[in-house]
Amino acid sequence: xxxQILILPGDGIGPEIMAEAVKVLELANSKFQLDFELSYxxxxxAAVDKYGVPLADETLxxxxxxxxxxxxxxxxPKWDAIDPAxxxxxxxxxxxxxxGLFGNLRPALLYPQLAAASSLKPEIVSGLDILIVRELTxxxxxxxxxxxxxxxxxxxxxxxxxxxxxxxxxxxxxxxFDMALVRGKKLCSVDKANVLASSQLWRAVVEEVxxxxxxxxxxxxxxxxxxxxxxxxxKQFDVIVTDNMFGDILSDEASMLTGSIGMLPSASLDSNNxxxxxxxxxxxxDIAGKGIANPLATILSVSMMLRYSFNQVAAADAIEKAVSxxxxxxxxxxxxxxxxxxxxNTQVMGDAVVAAL
Amino acid sequence: xxxQILILPGDGIGPEIMAEAVKVLELANSKFQLDFELSYxxxxxAAVDKYGVPLADETLxxxxxxxxxxxxxxxxPKWDAIDPAxxxxxxxxxxxxxxGLFGNLRPALLYPQLAAASSLKPEIVSGLDILIVRELTxxxxxxxxxxxxxxxxxxxxxxxxxxxxxxxxxxxxxxxFDMALVRGKKLCSVDKANVLASSQLWRAVVEEVxxxxxxxxxxxxxxxxxxxxxxxxxKQFDVIVTDNMFGDILSDEASMLTGSIGMLPSASLDSNNxxxxxxxxxxxxDIAGKGIANPLATILSVSMMLRYSFNQVAAADAIEKAVSxxxxxxxxxxxxxxxxxxxxNTQVMGDAVVAAL
Ligand SMILES: CC(C)[C@H](C(=O)O)[C@@H](O)C(=O)O
Ligand SMILES: CC(C)[C@H](C(=O)O)[C@@H](O)C(=O)O
Numbered sequence: 001x002x003x004q005i006l007i008l009p010g011d012g013i014g015p016e017i018m019a020e021a022v023k024v025l026e027l028a029n030s031k032f033q034l035d036f037e038l039s040y041x042x043x044x045x046a047a048v049d050k051y052g053v054p055l056a057d058e059t060l061x062x063x064x065x066x067x068x069x070x071x072x073x074x075x076x077p078k079w080d081a082i083d084p085a086x087x088x089x090x091x092x093x094x095x096x097x098x099x100g101l102f103g104n105l106r107p108a109l110l111y112p113q114l115a116a117a118s119s120l121k122p123e124i125v126s127g128l129d130i131l132i133v134r135e136l137t138x139x140x141x142x143x144x145x146x147x148x149x150x151x152x153x154x155x156x157x158x159x160x161x162x163x164x165x166x167x168x169x170x171x172x173x174x175x176x177f178d179m180a181l182v183r184g185k186k187l188c189s190v191d192k193a194n195v196l197a198s199s200q201l202w203r204a205v206v207e208e209v210x211x212x213x214x215x216x217x218x219x220x221x222x223x224x225x226x227x228x229x230x231x232x233x234x235k236q237f238d239v240i241v242t243d244n245m246f247g248d249i250l251s252d253e254a255s256m257l258t259g260s261i262g263m264l265p266s267a268s269l270d271s272n273n274x275x276x277x278x279x280x281x282x283x284x285x286d287i288a289g290k291g292i293a294n295p296l297a298t299i300l301s302v303s304m305m306l307r308y309s310f311n312q313v314a315a316a317d318a319i320e321k322a323v324s325x326x327x328x329x330x331x332x333x334x335x336x337x338x339x340x341x342x343x344x345n346t347q348v349m350g351d352a353v354v355a356a357l
Numbered sequence: 358x359x360x361q362i363l364i365l366p367g368d369g370i371g372p373e374i375m376a377e378a379v380k381v382l383e384l385a386n387s388k389f390q391l392d393f394e395l396s397y398x399x400x401x402x403a404a405v406d407k408y409g410v411p412l413a414d415e416t417l418x419x420x421x422x423x424x425x426x427x428x429x430x431x432x433x434p435k436w437d438a439i440d441p442a443x444x445x446x447x448x449x450x451x452x453x454x455x456x457g458l459f460g461n462l463r464p465a466l467l468y469p470q471l472a473a474a475s476s477l478k479p480e481i482v483s484g485l486d487i488l489i490v491r492e493l494t495x496x497x498x499x500x501x502x503x504x505x506x507x508x509x510x511x512x513x514x515x516x517x518x519x520x521x522x523x524x525x526x527x528x529x530x531x532x533x534f535d536m537a538l539v540r541g542k543k544l545c546s547v548d549k550a551n552v553l554a555s556s557q558l559w560r561a562v563v564e565e566v567x568x569x570x571x572x573x574x575x576x577x578x579x580x581x582x583x584x585x586x587x588x589x590x591x592k593q594f595d596v597i598v599t600d601n602m603f604g605d606i607l608s609d610e611a612s613m614l615t616g617s618i619g620m621l622p623s624a625s626l627d628s629n630n631x632x633x634x635x636x637x638x639x640x641x642x643d644i645a646g647k648g649i650a651n652p653l654a655t656i657l658s659v660s661m662m663l664r665y666s667f668n669q670v671a672a673a674d675a676i677e678k679a680v681s682x683x684x685x686x687x688x689x690x691x692x693x694x695x696x697x698x699x700x701x702n703t704q705v706m707g708d709a710v711v712a713a714l
Contacts, residue, residue, distance in 0.1 A: 089551045119589055124476045140519065146554045151522070158558035159520035162497065166513040192602070194446045197503045201515035227610040228618070231588065232476055245549070249606060253584040261585070 002035040003310065006066035008059075011045040011079075011088060012283025013293035013346075014072025020295035020350025021070065024319060025302045027354055032315040034306075039066075043095065044074025044088035044283075054091025060098055068309045069095075069276040070301060073283035097137050101268035101276055102168070103175040104136040104247065105304070108234075108254035111263060113327040116338045118259030120231075130237045130254055131179055134247025135172040136268055138164055139198070141244045164198045164243065169205040171271065176206075176241030177213040184238035186217045190226045190246055202243065223250070230254055255280050262294030262335040265301035267308050275309050277301040294333040295350050296323055322356035329356075359392040360667065363423035365416075368402040368436075368445060369640025370650035370703075371429025377652035377707025378427065381676060382659045384711055389672040391663075396423075400452065401431025401445035401640075411448025417455055425666045426452075426633040427658060430640035454494050458625035458633055459525070460532040461493040461604065462661070465591075465611035468620060470684040473695045475616030477588075487594045487611055488536055491604025492529040493625055495521055496555070498601045521555045521600065526562040528628065533563075533598030534570040541595035543574045547583045547603055559600065580607070587611055612637050619651030619692040622658035624665050632666050634658040651690040652707045653680055679713035686713075 005025070009018040022038065029036045041059045042050050051059070054074070063069055075088040084090075095101075110118065110128040118125045143161035150156055173189070180187040189206040191199035203220055210218040221229065223246045229236060230250065234257050242250060255261045264280040279297030287293055300323060307316035331352050332341040344352065362382070366375040379395065386393045398416045399407050408416070411431070420426055432445040441447075452458075467475065467485040475482045500518035507513055530546070537544040546563045548556035560577055567575040578586065580603045586593060587607065591614050599607060612618045621637040636654030644650055657680060664673035688709050689698040701709065 084557065087551065093552070119481045120477050141552055143516065148554050148558055155523045156558055156562075157520060157522040158554040159500065159518055160553045160555050161516055161518055163514060163516035165508070192605075194444065195450070195498055196517045197505050197515040198517050200441065201505055201513055205513075224605045224609040227584065227606045228613040231610060231613040232616075246606075248549075248581045249584045249603075252581040253588060253610065256585040256588040259589075 002037045003067040004065065005036050005038050006062055006069045007038055007040045008043040008069060008071045009040070009046070010043050010072035010074045010283060011076045012073055012285045012288040014074070014283055016288070016291060016346050017279065017293050017295040017298040018070070018072040020346060020353070021298040021302050023350055023354050024299050024357065025070070027357055028302070028306065028315045028319060031357070032312060034310070034312060034315065043071065043091045045076050045079040047091055048079055048082065048086055048088065053086055054088050055094045060095065063095060063099060068274065068305050070305060071276055071278035072298065073279060073281065075283050076285040076288070093141065095276065096268060097142055099276070100137060100270045102135060102137040102172060103269040104134040105179070105267040105269070105308070106132040106134060106251040106255065106280060107264060108132065108251070108258055109264070110258045111260065111324070111327060113324070114258070114260045114263065114336050117336050118257060120257055125234060125257055128234055128258060130234060131183060131239045132247060132251040132254055133172065133176040133179055133239060133241040134251055135168065135242070135244050138168045139244035162196070162198050164202060166201065166205055169202050170209055173206045173209040173241060176239055177209060177216050180216045180239040181213065185215055186238035188219045188221055188226070188237055188240050190221050190223050190240055190242035190250065192223050193220070194222060206241070226250055227253060230257065251280070260336045262333065263296050263300070265297050265304045267301075267304045269308060273309055275305065277305040291345050291347060292334055293346050294335050295346050296353075299323060299350070299353055318357060319353070322353045325356040326352045359394045360424040361422065362393050362395050363419055363426045364395055364397045365400040365426060365428045366397070366403070367400050367429035367431045367640060368433045369430055369642045369645040371431070371640055373645070373648060373703050374636065374650050374652040374655040375427070375429040377703060377710070378655040378659050380707055380711050381656050381714065382427070384714055385659070385663065385672045385676060388714070389669060391667070391669060391672065400428065400448045402433050402436040404448055405436055405439065405443055405445065410443050411445050412451045417452065420452060420456060425631065425662050427662060428633055428635035429655065430636060430638065432640050433642040433645070450498065452633065453625060454499055456633070457494060457627045459492060459494040459529060460626040461491040462536070462624040462626070462665070463489040463491060463608040463612065463637060464621060465489065465608070465615055466621070467615045468617065468681070468684055470681070471615070471617045471620065471693050474693050475614060477614055482591060482614055485591055485615060487591060488540060488596045489604060489608040489611055490529065490533040490536055490596060490598040491608055492525065492599070492601050495525045496601035519553070519555050521559060523558065523562050526559050527566055530563045530566040530598060533596055534566060534573050537573045537596040538570065542572055543576070543595035545576045545578055545583070545594055545597050547578050547580050547597055547599035547607065549580050550577070551579060563598070583607055584610060587614060608637070617693045619690065620653050620657070622654050622661050624658070624661045626665060630666055632662065634662040648703050649691055650703050651692050652703050653710070656680060656707070656710055675714060679710045682713040683709045
């Protein structure tokens, strides 16, 4: 039976970069006889416009039924002033949570061809290859109770709750250790155990899981120190595992170390490795519609999908090689362009990857 | 009446760097006729050793009675295994909270003489001068309830609470705006209002306070983006105001951009500008007792004390000039040393500042 891929282009530059990624996916589909069937729907602002909500029930059902989901990006100023309950991001959070996509893999990889794009000195970042494993369906993002209210004295106050259970920590820790096993065998768990009760449990459970992974060198780091060490000496890290909020912050910081966030894909997996795949960057409303966005992160998300959800290693490798090939040719979108390279728009870049593949 | 200064050397390198800062303080005291009276006590691990708790009641009383507090640093492996309730950091958190030191000022300033020490490219950080204003007595650091428990199914779980009230946000926002007024007139408030209820209130209240500051250009940024922008283009920031946890992470990241966290002081102020002053760096147990730590952050904390708590602008400026002078002479402790400079130990560095003053 053929595999169902649900495509959610989203907002802003989403449709433009997705068009290129789909070309690559279609080619891989026939070339490697993957037997994929593609269907399309909306998420985020585009879904608000079409359905009145950022994730319609029917879209969620389609996502449940699909074998994998490819997402562009969501959000934009058009929906900034709407009711917070139906903001574009709510659709993203809901699909993550409803599909149980707790394991978020965010590589921060420096492409040697793009070394100059980093704001860090070359010796600090050359060869950088970190994987951040972020817990994606728990913690303060979804913790209850959360409320905004008016106190008796008339003052407003609001609060959120940061909860973690042993099983939530255990399953994400396992993802971290499993990833470390097939990479550099080093796992750094990041928390704030000197302050937070949830972090103390986090650290204890990660330690316990570590007993099953004698070959992985486990360390712990406070989040403030991690934010510092990522700037000071990022190559000390192999795999970092951390909670939802810390992972949000640190993965963005780490991706920016490479200077080319337009290159970085991500995967969000459930316990059966079914997943949603999307670029790390956002919907970039400022350049939407201009045809100049970098489609490579979305194309590399296709590669992650093939690797993690379908175990199609050859096809995944081929796409990554094609991307590297295009960089070798000197083609660059504006975000990664530097002196001596050839400026390419979104479509030229996508076509070049197709040609290289 | 003379002003009372309470000196808390703390742990690790604390006593060593404090000895140098006190030399500078004593000299400023006589030179500028400040009429300061110094007394000493313990905080953190040293207090655990002496009193059995990281902040003794009598120390807290002394701190309350003092006009300002100068702190070295707390913590170290010696106390890593003790009861979490009396860990050294608890003393720090308690003194902040009990004295109402809600306004934490953390400058991230690149000394031109040390430009080479940054891991970022010179053009990205040269002239960097950011002030991070961190809320220090609220949020998830102190929120109740917080608990660790065993669920009915036998699973452990733990949670923390992140609360903010309107008045807490208002007073720290004011500090942010006031600082921006006397600096570059730009304030960036950092939150996660697309996810957190507390951040939505934060953003709303900061907006309201902003109405009283028409001359300050206010912007808002999500914390993940801020972590990215600090790496990409840190000079876009003037003053950043943010909550306790985000401020912890971002101020460490920002300080590391300068490459010389050993140079950065901080102030924690109450609503009357009474405050505690301490270096941004930690107790560095690995180099404690060797006499090689950089005392300049503590010396510059003395300058912040004179400036913010005692309005002794001339004396504060003189100390800063003396530090800059010592850097011009080419003297460097190991943490900021680079080719062509002269290596100096803690005491040589302190004496040089005294001489320059
Ligand atoms: C859009 C936002 C809710 C989201 C998050 O915070 O998780 C984004 O920043 C991300 O990292 O995917
Ligand atoms: C020691 C620790 C509790 C403290 C904090 O998190 O506030 C420290 O990191 C700081 O930033 O002063």
